[in-house]
Amino acid sequence: MLQTEYSIFERDVEILFPTLRELGIGFVPYSPLGRGFLTGAVKPAAEYEEDDMRRQDPRWQPGNFERNVEAVRQLKELAASKGATVSQVALAWLLTQGTDIVPIPGSRKAERVAENVGAADLLLTVEDQAKIKQILPEGGFGERYIKEYAPTWV
Incomplete structure (x- = not known):
């Protein structure tokens, strides 16, 4: 089992899948919700604590x-058009990528766990997946890490 960040926001690792x-x-x-960005609970970098990687x-x-x-x-x-949250769409999208992909979203609250589990029942159509690709064709905007810490996959 290989474990690294992968989400609608972070897609560099797809090169490894074949x-x-x-x-x-x-x-x-891990971090299938884009380090919290896909939960909607984000703020600009300067508003996080000094030791927060964001x-x-x-x-x-x-x-x-x-x-x-x-x-x-x-x-x-x-997500709203499907009666879902962005987090559920993000997790459902991962589940459409293959049965060999098993996301591990972190959660500190029981209601978030229940929300995450609900993603398993969310059906994303081909049109939904195309819309996601249109919104984020190659993942989130900006690199995953600052250059000094960026992994190289090939």
Whole structure:
């Protein structure tokens, strides 16, 4: 089992999937809600505590932050049309990527666990998936890490 970040926001690891599947290796995406961005409970980088990694995360920096907020707003419209939350859409999207992909969303509250479980019952149509790809064609705006910490997959 390989474990790394993977979500609607973070898609760099998709390059590994053909090899993982050829070898029969499952994939466990952590932070499937984009480090909280896909929950809608976000604020600009400067508003986080000094030791919070989101202060440095390029996706929270000016320019990228606003673009990501707009993408989440559009995802919220899609989610509302399905009677769901953005978090549920994000998790349902992961579940459409293959039976060998098992996300592990973190949660501190029972109601969030129940919300996350509800994603398993959410059906995303081909049109929904195309809309998601239109909103975030290659994932979130901004790199996953600052350059010094960025992994290389090939």
